[in-house]
Amino acid sequence: MRLPNQKLSRNVTLINLLVSAAALLLACAAFVGYDQISFRRSMVSEVSVRAQIIASNSVSAILFNDATSARSTLSALSASADVMWAGICTAQGKSFALYQRTGTDRVPALPSIAPGQMQSVLFGNGDIVLARAIIFRGRSLGTVYVESDLSTIAQRRKEYAAIALAVLLASMVAALLVSWLFAKSVADPIVGLAALTRDITEHKDYSARAIPTGRNDEVTLLIGSFNDMLGQIERRDRALREARADLERRVEERTAQLTHANKELESFSYSVSHDLRAPLRSIDGFSQALLEDYDAKLDAAGKDYLRRIRASAQRMGVLIDDLLNLGRVSRATIQKEKVDATALAESIAADLRRAQPGREVEFRIEKGMEAWADPGLLRIVLDNLLNNAWKFTSKRGHASIEFGLRRDNGGPACYFVRDNGAGFDPKYADRLFGAFQRLHAMTDFAGTGVGLATVQRIITRHGGSVWAESAVDQGAVFYFTL
Template sequence: MSLSNWLLPLTTRWLVPMFLLLVALAALSLRYGHEMDQAEASVMAEETLRLRERLNTEQTRLDRQASLGRDLLFRRVVGGLGLHSGIEHALLLDQRGRVLASLSRRDLGLPIEKVMERMNGADLALRQVLTRPSSKVIEVERFGDAPILTGLVPIETGDRLVVVVNASRSLAVRRAGVQSELMREGLVMLATAALLAVLLHLIWFRRAERLAQALGEMGAGHLSVRTGISGRDELALIGAQADRMAERLSADRERLRKMKQVVDRSPLVVIEWRNAPGWPVSYVSDSLRLWGYAPVDLMEGRIQYNDLFHPDDVQRVNAEIAHYFAHGPDEYQQEYRLRCADGSWVWVDDRTALERNEAGEVVRISGILLDITVQKEAQLAQQAQAQTLRLFYELPFIGMAISSTADKRWLQVNDRLCEILGYPREELLELPWTDITHPDDLKPNLNLFDDLSAGRIDSYGMQKRFVRKNGEVVDTEINVRPLRNPDGSILHLFTTVQDITDRLRANAQLSEQMDRLARAEALARLGSWTFDPDTQQGWWSSQMFHNLGLDPSDGAPDFEGFLERLHPDDRAIVAADMQHMTRGESVGDVVFRTNPAHGEVRWFQGTVRRQERDVSQLPLYTGTMLDITPVKQAEELLRRTNEALEQRVKERTAQLSDANHELEAFSYTVSHDLRAPLRGIDGYSQLLLEEYGPQLDDEGRHFVERVRAGVSQMSELISDLLDYSHLDRRTMGSDAVEVQSLIERLLELFAPDIERHGVEVVQQVEPLTLRLDREGLKLALRNLIGNALKFSGSGSAPRIEIGVSQRGQSCLIWVKDNGVGFDMQYHDRIFGIFQRLHRAEDYPGTGVGLALVSKAVQRMGGRVWAQSELGQGATFYLEFPV
């Protein structure tokens, strides 16, 4: 078993202390070896110096004794050497090799060979020194690696003094001192290593173990667990991130649950198919139950999706799918009918997306199904209505035509018009209507035509005369209305023509009768009367009798009889007016009702006019009694309608409040629940790249990077959508905003991008303070500056210009770049949500930024527009009232 295999199962809490211990032991070992080598070298150098000094002294003494010829003194000198520490042998040899003096008396007089035989070769150092050639100086050498020194001292008489010194004891004493010192240092080092290990365990490993346990429980799904690690070190930061991750995952899980409920409650059916015969379903949302099916029936194959197609749609739908599979696109839309569980049919709008493998084969099919039965039935009804209109166009009692505004020619006419004008259809389509208009009517007609073309009127009608093919003149009444293009310009003119010749003739015959009946028509449902206070006599028209339900043959009733026909609650008012008339006083108008005892209650408005006469006579009174029952009924109906409308307003207000609460809940779900899984995906994909990146091939790493790019784009899209929805709901403030200061803060925010791309920023900002919503203006400017940096950053000399100036009662703010620009025909499109003019691969973004700008400026009471040319950059303008 290798060391790596043995170390792998160990945790860091054991590896670090072991590593510290090994380092301490290694350091001690190196120090021990070095100190021992130093001690040995020092001891041997000292012993060599001491021996050389001693031998110099003994040489001097021996030379002096040799000159006196005193052998006994030789023995004393040599024997005295035995008193010195470490000297094991000391022999004085004559020239023949006999021992003259020795530390042992047994060696005296013996040849050195005998002495060495008695040693049995045990002392190799002595043998080594005796084999040396004679020298005239003292020689001191070390015997090999052993702590033994040999000395050879020449004597003037030719004799030699041989000395062997064993320095083991001195070396042992020195080494013992070194070992004692190293032992103390080792204990201190080991204690330090142990203390470090304990501190690491307390402040790192134990907290790391707690973090690992918490992460393990989080990974097991216990998202309520928290690490509980405090501090500012890496573990504390990791613990804080883990806690936040657990909170996000917990929120994600709750949000996913709610989102699933939202999907299941929505009218949309989310579905995935496998690419196999019959289109087997691998997933379908619970909203499928709207059509009477359980999702498990399709996913387990008890019902084949292909069997639900309407027989008239099966061949078409499968042929379209085969075409999309073979040639694309991978996102397409279909409309077809599906059979519900109760046997009815629904029209479905199918938005399908295909996912292919590297070989281009379809591996997964996902779709969103929307019930469009109501819209489809409306479309079919519209087609039927168009057919009806075509039939109506050919009705025989009115002439109809479509004409051109350019050359005034007939483009289309019906049979009735041909009959009225007396021309065949082919000839009439070759003629402008001006050629067959009566000369006296042509100029008024052209004046009206010019007013319509110039937009001064929306339509016109007139009586005019046409000249038939046979020369006869026909009187007509025409009505002209324009058919307009989306830009407001006139495409064609639609004209109706009625032959009024007979009507004009009848009108001429009835004119005399109409004059006689004018007063009767004016007094329709209006009775009239007169009263003379002097004679107390009055006159009633026949309508007066009819209004009160009386017979004219009975004559006008008296006052009492008249009052009896009135409602009891209104008699006092009318009676008072009648008394005023008898005295010749002024009388006002009055409203009263009839007596319900005589039938249906009717409402009347009485109007009285006083006509002054001779001074001797009281004024003459003339009056009318108008039946205003329909008006009163309308007023009553209006009152009830208003009450009903007020009730409906209250109900709709409550519904709107509930809808706003639901929208706020949905916004909360999107902002907090939908973002959290994205952050989880982003975090885990980052961990996947960091921890397992070397194990992935290039394609795997590419897939992970695509996932991270998609998560980033999805997060930006959610943020933009939330900003867009918040703009409609939140109340716009009225803050005093210093525009220059706001622009400076935004440029500081974009400083990294400006520096990275080397963008030149030019400011032409006048010091202005606007009173509007600060956050709204900040949002608009941030998006415009971000767009300018994005679309100009790829140029060789990117440059943006930001300007603010006051023009009259308005403040104009502009952001200009020298980027790619755009075609002005797409000007209105760029301010729509999700509208993009460039590919996301070239210029990243969500397509919501300019929509946010437009919405924010609109909410603040301003306006936004742009000017651009392709390749020449773009300038966006914001205008606000000062």
């Protein structure tokens, strides 16, 4: 994988180039500036010395009005290549003698000497003109003017610029070389480290390692620490994976054990319940035979005992039937299909009315309710819930039972059976769904306590849940989803 094209080394190169270029330009500027100033200064003092010599050599020429001698003094300036023009003026300002390098009559702009001063300098465009007073015994005899050419300064400037450019180019090349070396030794390992980090983040492969540079510096330390960190993460990751795999294996084992134990228990209770029926039938049958065949020989107490034996045997038969049903529900294969829940509830309600036509019960069953469930098992669920509602409203003058569907936004369809019967203490709402758990006395409301356990098993097998809300004497609501 390529990083954003080795930005680090490119940036370092750029910074190197900029810094060296800036430093060099500054140094050149300072050096050229200083050179110009000192060169001008030395020019002025050179011209001044010449003017001074001419001034002292021309004193006698002025005193004796010997212009030829003055001109000859001036002509000595021809030895200095930079002197363009020179002249001597008398104290009255009259031109006394002249010297010109070229044959022209050109006279440069001349500076005037301030009172009390010995000389004055005027810088022109490409030349310098110096005026020097000629003094003899404290008296001014005139002035010497010397014009010197400054084209050497411009020449020097050009030479400096060329040298600065050459040095600049050379230092750029050197900076590039330094950057390249830096990239090799520092930037490359860091760029590689960054690439590796990104790679690991993407692919979560903690077995990858950064390659050490082999040198003894901070980059090596960084790479070493990074590799150590990767090692730790890798070990932890492996330990975590192993722990998870171990946990999964254990859960699987336990689930298999539990499923096996559950199956054994179910088939055991099924065969026990089944096998109990035959002796029970014979207890009930022989009790009945006793009552019928030995009617004359038994007194009232004996007959009462026999009737009690029969009632208990029959109750036990119901219990066994319920247990068998519970086992059957657990084993039955579920075949889901679209079921008309409204019609199912209406038929159960009709059965209930037929069984106890004397009761005044108002049924309110929502129209058009459909469910995706096993029809046989859903009938058992509704049968239990509506039977309970019917039973626990039996002491109400006006009983009302409602079966409807509540759709909470987004959630699964939630069916409910509501009644205005005896209700129960909500503290025990969870307990109701255990087998043989009853909250009401047998004398108040008959039952074995297996109904809701059966309901819960069916609902759980459908992947839904069932729960109840109630208060003593306030009726009860049973909710279930599928």
